[in-house]
Amino acid sequence: MNIAQAKCIPLAAYLERQGLSPQKSRMGGRELWYHSPIRDGDKNPSFKVDTVKNLWFDHGAATGGTILDLVREICSCDVRDALQHLEKTGLYSPALSAPTTSAGISRGAARRSDPVSEKQISGGEKEKSAALELVDCRPLEHPALLQYLTKRGIDHDIARQYLSQIDFKAPHSAGTYFALGYPAGGGFEARNALFKGFIGTGKAVTFHDKPDATRLQVFEGFMDFLSYLSKDKPSQPVGAVLVLNSTNLWRRALPYINDPRFEEVRLYLDNDDAGAAASRKLFENAQDAAKLVDMRSYYAGFEDLNAWLLGRKS
Numbered sequence: 001m002n003i004a005q006a007k008c009i010p011l012a013a014y015l016e017r018q019g020l021s022p023q024k025s026r027m028g029g030r031e032l033w034y035h036s037p038i039r040d041g042d043k044n045p046s047f048k049v050d051t052v053k054n055l056w057f058d059h060g061a062a063t064g065g066t067i068l069d070l071v072r073e074i075c076s077c078d079v080r081d082a083l084q085h086l087e088k089t090g091l092y093s094p095a096l097s098a099p100t101t102s103a104g105i106s107r108g109a110a111r112r113s114d115p116v117s118e119k120q121i122s123g124g125e126k127e128k129s130a131a132l133e134l135v136d137c138r139p140l141e142h143p144a145l146l147q148y149l150t151k152r153g154i155d156h157d158i159a160r161q162y163l164s165q166i167d168f169k170a171p172h173s174a175g176t177y178f179a180l181g182y183p184a185g186g187g188f189e190a191r192n193a194l195f196k197g198f199i200g201t202g203k204a205v206t207f208h209d210k211p212d213a214t215r216l217q218v219f220e221g222f223m224d225f226l227s228y229l230s231k232d233k234p235s236q237p238v239g240a241v242l243v244l245n246s247t248n249l250w251r252r253a254l255p256y257i258n259d260p261r262f263e264e265v266r267l268y269l270d271n272d273d274a275g276a277a278a279s280r281k282l283f284e285n286a287q288d289a290a291k292l293v294d295m296r297s298y299y300a301g302f303e304d305l306n307a308w309l310l311g312r313k314s
Contacts, residue, residue: 009086133169
């Protein structure tokens, strides 16, 4: 099966094969809404499928794309494995016509967020025809970004060790936007006061090694990692560090967690349903769960490490 054939498979049929049924329908059946298959705790269905374009968008995760993007999210795999997975479903038929999608859609459709406001994100404005483009990457210096870090309680010197200032743009647009950029696979996790998303393709976990480290510290996002460092301002992390960048990438943490050189693995995930689910999955799938330590009790009452740093209880 090739990519073009895979994209002809109706998303609704694939989700039904996975045991998922739409919870509501809009626009005469064009929009189908599901409980999210890529994250836990989606009590109000926020995963939309456009049956005409054959595209999906998860409003809770601010991500979306084609059926291949969905399989990669669910299975934490590359395109080749996703194609093999879809071929085994038997859902493709030469009689299927190509979905009505805009040209150029690619991996990263989930992250093509117009960075004007989060209101646009929740309204589904991220379903564009192509991903946001990285224009430039340079040392962090913009006053607005430094002010944003100050409001989040992040030490500027610590931030500069791990973050860059990135410029990016929408396709066919002359205007550019800027944000904090944290390396995450084939792109950057991007943040500013109005935007939270991913610029690039192929999001992955980020590993900061430390020679001779016997402890691994696992954080859900880079803001949690920087909050941990800003609390006591150590000169360097106590151990090696792994940032998931998304709880959906928990499987990709297992090779690091299972590395025998790490005698202790401390998990600093969020105190919410997604953090609890990811923590549980890591304990269940680790080769030696005894070396894992769930650190969430240390900041109980706070949503995450940044809220703990700022003293903002849930």
